[in-house]
Amino acid sequence: MAETEYTTTTPVAMETLWDFVKEMDHWAPFVTGYQHHEKQSETESTWTLKGDVGVLARTLTFRVRITEWNGPERVRFELEGVNEPMTGAGTFTLSRESGGGPAADAGSAPETAAVPAPAPHKGFFARLAERIARLLFRWRHGRVERPGALADATTPAGGDRILTRMTFHLRIDPGGPMAPMINAMVQPMLVPAAEQLAERILAAVEGRPAASENARSVQS
Amino acid sequence: MARAPSGFDLETDVVCCGSGLGAVSAAIAAADLGAEVVILEKAPKLGGVSAFGGGEVFVPANRQMRALGLEDSLEDGRRYFEFLAAGYGSRAHREKLLATLHEAIEYFEDRAGVRWKACQGLPDYYYPDAPGTRASGRYLSVELFPGESLGEWQHRTFLTPIMPMGALHEEMYEWGGLARVTTWNYELLGERITKDLRSFGPGMMGYFLKAALIDRGIPAHPSTPVRELLSDEHGRVVGVRAERDGERFSIRARKGVVVAIGGYDHNREMACMYENMPDWHGVFPDHLHGDHLVFGTEVGAAIASVPPTNLALFYGYHIPGEEAEGKPLYRSSWECGCPHAIWVNRDGRRFCDESFYKDYQPRIRHWDGRRQHQPNLDVFLIFDGNYRERYPLGSFMPGQPLPEGLALEADTPRELAEKLGIDADNFEATLERWNRHAARGEDPDFGKGHFPWSVRLCGDPDYPNPCVGPIDKPPFYGIKLVPVSVGINSHGLAWNLDAQVMHVRGHPIPGLYAVGNSAALLDLGGGYQSGTSNARAITWGYVAGRHAARS
Numbered sequence: 159m160a161e162t163e164y165t166t167t168t169p170v171a172m173e174t175l176w177d178f179v180k181e182m183d184h185w186a187p188f189v190t191g192y193q194h195h196e197k198q199s200e201t202e203s204t205w206t207l208k209g210d211v212g213v214l215a216r217t218l219t220f221r222v223r224i225t226e227w228n229g230p231e232r233v234r235f236e237l238e239g240v241n242e243p244m245t246g247a248g249t250f251t252l253s254r255e256s257g258g259g260p261a262a263d264a265g266s267a268p269e270t271a272a273v274p275a276p277a278p279h280k281g282f283f284a285r286l287a288e289r290i291a292r293l294l295f296r297w298r299h300g301r302v303e304r305p306g307a308l309a310d311a312t313t314p315a316g317g318d319r320i321l322t323r324m325t326f327h328l329r330i331d332p333g334g335p336m337a338p339m340i341n342a343m344v345q346p347m348l349v350p351a352a353e354q355l356a357e358r359i360l361a362a363v364e365g366r367p368a369a370s371e372n373a374r375s376v377q378s
Numbered sequence: 379m380a381r382a383p384s385g386f387d388l389e390t391d392v393v394c395c396g397s398g399l400g401a402v403s404a405a406i407a408a409a410d411l412g413a414e415v416v417i418l419e420k421a422p423k424l425g426g427v428s429a430f431g432g433g434e435v436f437v438p439a440n441r442q443m444r445a446l447g448l449e450d451s452l453e454d455g456r457r458y459f460e461f462l463a464a465g466y467g468s469r470a471h472r473e474k475l476l477a478t479l480h481e482a483i484e485y486f487e488d489r490a491g492v493r494w495k496a497c498q499g500l501p502d503y504y505y506p507d508a509p510g511t512r513a514s515g516r517y518l519s520v521e522l523f524p525g526e527s528l529g530e531w532q533h534r535t536f537l538t539p540i541m542p543m544g545a546l547h548e549e550m551y552e553w554g555g556l557a558r559v560t561t562w563n564y565e566l567l568g569e570r571i572t573k574d575l576r577s578f579g580p581g582m583m584g585y586f587l588k589a590a591l592i593d594r595g596i597p598a599h600p601s602t603p604v605r606e607l608l609s610d611e612h613g614r615v616v617g618v619r620a621e622r623d624g625e626r627f628s629i630r631a632r633k634g635v636v637v638a639i640g641g642y643d644h645n646r647e648m649a650c651m652y653e654n655m656p657d658w659h660g661v662f663p664d665h666l667h668g669d670h671l672v673f674g675t676e677v678g679a680a681i682a683s684v685p686p687t688n689l690a691l692f693y694g695y696h697i698p699g700e701e702a703e704g705k706p707l708y709r710s711s712w713e714c715g716c717p718h719a720i721w722v723n724r725d726g727r728r729f730c731d732e733s734f735y736k737d738y739q740p741r742i743r744h745w746d747g748r749r750q751h752q753p754n755l756d757v758f759l760i761f762d763g764n765y766r767e768r769y770p771l772g773s774f775m776p777g778q779p780l781p782e783g784l785a786l787e788a789d790t791p792r793e794l795a796e797k798l799g800i801d802a803d804n805f806e807a808t809l810e811r812w813n814r815h816a817a818r819g820e821d822p823d824f825g826k827g828h829f830p831w832s833v834r835l836c837g838d839p840d841y842p843n844p845c846v847g848p849i850d851k852p853p854f855y856g857i858k859l860v861p862v863s864v865g866i867n868s869h870g871l872a873w874n875l876d877a878q879v880m881h882v883r884g885h886p887i888p889g890l891y892a893v894g895n896s897a898a899l900l901d902l903g904g905g906y907q908s909g910t911s912n913a914r915a916i917t918w919g920y921v922a923g924r925h926a927a928r929s
Contacts (some may be wrong), residue, residue, distance in 0.1 A: 208699070212706065214539035214773070217699025217781070241779055334775050335560045338568035339543075345572070 160341050162348040163327040164356050170363045172252050172322040176230030178363045179250065191350040193217065197258035201227070204240070211343035218242055240287045243333030326356050380676065382608040382616045386630035390414045392926050393618050393631040395590075395604045395670075398426020399912055400638030400894025402586045403482070404926070406490055409594045411927035413633055417596060419622050421536075421602035421638065421665040423703075424591075425583040427865040427895070428642050428655050428912065429536035430662045433582035434497070434547070435518040435916065436909025438476075438510075442496035448515040457501065457510030462910070464559070466684050471901035476909065482920035483518070490589035493521040497547040501830045503801055503907050513690075513830070517909050519547045523584035525574030531591055532574065534600060539702045540661060540709060541578040544570030555840040557716050559770045606673045607635060607890065613881070615677060615889035620876055631889065634926030637879070638894040638919065641867035642668030647858025652869040653686045654743070656755065659696075660863050661710060663703040674871045677738040677890065680882045682898035686868035688739050689899070689906045693721075693757050694862035697772050698783040708862045709772050711759055714738075715836025717847025718765035720812060720826075721859075724756040726795060726804030728812070731810025731824040733832035733845040736905075757859045758798055760809075764853035768830055768838070785855045794854040813850050819843035866911050870898035879924035889929075891922035 168175065178184050182203065186195050186287035193206035199205065201224040209218040219240040226234035230252055237246045328348060361368040391413040394401040405415045419426075429697025443674035459472050486492045497517040505511035522544075525532050537543065542550060544567040553562045570577075576584050590596045601622065608617040608628060617630040643649040643660030645668040650658050660666060671681060692710035700707045713719050714732035721732045730738035742754045761771075768776055771785075791809050795802035815822055819842030827833055827845030837844025871879050871892040878886035894915040899906075901914055 164563075192637070213537040213543070213702060215701040215704075216697075216773070241781060243775075243778060289762035335562070335777065336564050336775060339564040339571060342571035343543075 159329060159331050160271075160345040160348050161327075161329045162345075162352045163325060164349070165198050165285055165323065165325040166356050166360060167255070167320070167321040167323050168360050168364060170360070171320075172230050172254055174324050175252055175324065175359075175363055179233075179252075179359060184362070185355070185359050188362070190347075190354055191215075191218075200224075205237075211340070211347060213343075218244075220244065220246075239333075243337075244330060245333065246328065246330040248287040248326070248328040251327075253323045253325075255321050255323050256319065324356060324360070326352050328352055335354055380606045380608050380619065382610050382630070383628055386617055386628040388416075389630040389632065391631065391633040392636065392637045392923070393604075393629055393634075394638065394923075395618065395893070396638040396640065396896070397424040397427055397587070397598060397600070398638060398640060398894055398915065399428035399583065399586060400896070400919040400922075401426070401636060402583070402590050403486065403916045404485070404636040404638065404891070404893060404923035405590050405596050406586070406594065406922045407923030408633070408636075408927040409596055409923075411588070411924060412491065413923075414627065415596050416631075417598035418589070418602045418604055419598065419600045420669070421663060422601045423534050423536045424531065424587055424598055424600055425536035425580065426638075426874035427472065427579075427662045428665070428915065429579045429583035430538045430540065431578070431579040431864065431912075432541055432547075432908065433519050433579040433912070434518055434909035435483065435494070435582075435912040436480055436907055437518050437913055438512070438516050440480070440494075440496065440516065440518055441484060441487075442494055442518060443515040443688070446496060446498065446515060448496070448498075448512070450512055450515065453530070454510035454512070455516075458504075458508060458907075459506070459902075461508045461510065462905035462907055462914075464688075464905055465903070467622060467903030468900040468912070470875060472903070474921075475901040475914060478921060479913055479917050482917040484922060486586070486589070486916065489585065491593070492585040492589070493523075494518045496522055499548060499551055500834055503734075503829070503831050505830055507829075517547070519578070520581045520585055522546070522570065522575040522577055523588075525576050525580075525584060527588055527592070528584060529592055531587060531598075535580070535583065536578070536663070536703075537580045538578060539707060542567065543570075543580075544575055546577050547652060551834055554839070555834060556712055556836050557769055557844070560608060560776060566647060570854075591623045595810045603669065604637075604639070604673065605669075607677045609677050613678065613752055613887065615887060619632040620921050632927050634891055634922075635676065636731075636877075636891040636893060636919070636922050636926060637670045637871065637896050638892070638915070639670055639896055641865050641870065642666055642671065642814035642897040643863045643865055643867070647759045649863070649867070652867065653691070653863075655686075655691075655861050657861055658863060659694075659708045659860050660865065661692075661694075661708055662865055664705045666865060670871055670892065671869070674879060674890075674892070675773055677887060678881045679879045679887060679890070679892075680872035680884075681869055682872035682880075682900055683869040684899045684902065685904045687743055688736060688904060689868060690864050690866040690908075690911070691739055691742075692735055692862045692864065693742070694858055695759075695772070695784065695859055700773070708860070710862050710864070711770055711857075711859055712836055713761065713769065714759055715766070715832050715845055716765065716769045717838050717841050717843075717845060718768070718815075718849055718851075719759065719761040720808075722758050722760055722800060722805060722808055723754045724758075724800050725753055726801035726806075727808055728823060729754045731821070731826045731828065731832075733826045733836055734829050737824070759857045759859055760794075760849060761855050762849045763853055764849070766855070773857070780855075785857045786798040787853045787855050789852050789854070795854050798856045798858065809849055813848040816843075816846045816848045819846050821846055864901070865895050866906060867895060868899070870896055873897045873900070873918075876925045877918045878925070889926075891926060893918040893922050
């Protein structure tokens with residue numbers, strides 16, 4: 159199993175963000191390796207991506223079925239490979255949080271607790287320790303927090319500033335005898351892919367260019 | 379000829395053009411004699427075709443064989459190399475190759491930390507038929523190389539999509555070879571991939587690049603192609619003009635320029651002309667454009683050749699949608715060596731031992747002089763439901779649906795023949811005869827499965843003849859194959875026993891060396907054996923680097 163989760167925050171209102179993401183045509187081209195997609199119904203679609211596992215890129219086609227549509231808070235989906243022995247699942251969650259600290263997030267996995275909660279006005283070494291902890295956490299669990307996202311959320315800005323927290327979680331389960339090897343090849347690719355998707359969505363709704371260079375720097 | 383400018387932008391002792399085995403061997407050898415060296419590479423990553431391949435180095439009577447108690451002799455190695463050469467090339471070059479090979483291999487083991495190991499159980503191609511062959515031990519490969527030890531270069535070196543990442547040669551054979559790919563230890567491979575433990579070509583180049591870049595601090599510049607050689611008024615090559623980000627600059631090479639940038643697989647016009655083939659594709663990333671033949675001849679270099687007939691040309695295919703380094707990936711077809719698979723030509727007839735590419739290469743080039751026709755140029759891989767249940771096709775496992783556009787499929791042989799555009803009557807007769815003999819594990823026509831090397835690589839041990847099985851279970855499949863080269867070309871720069879490039883007027887060009895696949899295969903002659911390309915790259919790179927450093 160290869161798995162990743164990416165969380166970020168934006169000053170854009172949750173409803174505005176939801177209006178954007180609820181229509182897959184808006185963000186489909188932001189998916190790494192996107193080739194095309196086709197909607198069969200409100201809950202089912204077929205996607206074709208160019209999957210890149212570092213040394214080899216291959217065209218992948220898979221079916222996506224939405225299993226929970228609970229806007230504007232959460233979407234759950236499952237996926238199944240058409241031409242590859244592969245299944246998977248994911249969630250896309252939005253929540254409000256105030257500047258006082260991260261709000262409860264229904265979509266977050268329990269591992270979130272492993273990331274040290276940031277404190278306001280941290281000193282250099284505290285920030286360094288947090289950065290190292292996040293780095294370690296990312297390496298171990300393929301989970302990323304957008305650099306600066308938590309800081310944005312916790313920076314006092316003249317009162318309780320409401321932010322929207324967006325979390326994208328994706329799990330891929332390759333099948334067949336080669337699954338352990340495919341896992342090892344896919345895992346390093348999932349983290350930047352999830353981050354890139356989230357970043358591009360935010361850039362679109364915030365009306366700014368996508369910070370693709372920043373996205374790549376997290377991978378390295 | 380480009381004359382050297384009055385002032386150079388940069389200056390060093392030795393410029394190594396390329397970052398494959400030949401160039402890096404030369405760089406290490408020169409640096410160890412005190413020379414200041416720089417490596418210039420056209421591709422955005424380092425390692426060249428050496429990092430993309432199998433990483434076998436063919437060394438008769440090597441140190442590791444002795445340690446394992448495997449008997450061999452240099453004299454038998456010499457007899458085998460003469461057999462391979464088939465009278466072509468230069469005996470003097472072969473003699474010096476064999477006389478220097480051990481010194482070079484052991485130098486890089488002892489001084490550069492390359493951890494060689496002998497591949498046990500893998501025979502010479504022509505064992506046991508040819509003189510001087512051995513059943514095991516002559517192929518050296520490397521122990522697993524930790525990619526992270528390359529530091530900043532870890533992700534700027536080529537990995538290969540055509541070899542199983544993280545597997546060692548002997549493990550691949552212990553696990554049953556290509557025919558038993560479903561039972562390989564993928565848990566172990568997954569662990570090694572996660573840790574970036576490299577084998578095959580990437581592992582071998584990892585050791586060499588670490589020795590050069592990390593241990594010796596030799597600077598390397600990817601995405602920096604050499605555009606021309608610079609000469610002085612006496613014809614000595616004194617530097618290069620290279621390009622980086624669209625800007626050209628000159629580098630003075632006080633002691634020499636070593637050209638080791640591979641061949642011309644991706645210069646289709648050059649490849650078709652020199653290899654005498656109407657079509658050409660390459661397995662490796664698209665950086666082999668024959669630049670050495672262009673800037674070499676500009677300074678008067680002679681081009682030399684050996685017959686292209688039986689070097690290292692494969693037939694293969696492109697799986698729609700598969701890419702490596704941003705370009706369509708072509709794979710050599712090894713499926714033809716497995717049971718339940720054969721090749722036919724457009725006449726619907728077999729023409730070779732499909733399990734032994736040394737047999738099929740010259741037969742593909744067969745020329746029917748009466749009809750001025752080459753009947754075997756169009757090659758079709760044929761297989762059936764038996765095959766699909768048991769064996770992989772490229773990266774697609776048994777039973778996994780094949781991507782659209784790769785293979786044609788039919789319920790009967792006749793229907794398949796019609797879809798492929800081959801003679802249906804002949805094709806039915808071919809299959810009938812094949813199946814009749816295959817039931818007994820025989821191939822009286824071409825001896826498929828005769829060579830132990832083929833059996834080791836592709837054979838299924840469950841069969842009486844591990845390379846032979848009937849093709850009688852629908853659906854029937856056919857793929858039209860195309861020539862797929864692995865970087866070993868028949869033409870290259872002419873060179874002498876010091877690896878100096880020869881001028882068309884018969885004298886060495888001072889300051890210019892050619893090694894690896896940029897140097898004509900004068901030492902190998904008319905044949906090829908896996909691992910000889912790497913062996914000559916290491917040996918002549920070692921010779922060139924030392925000669926340049928001492929000049």
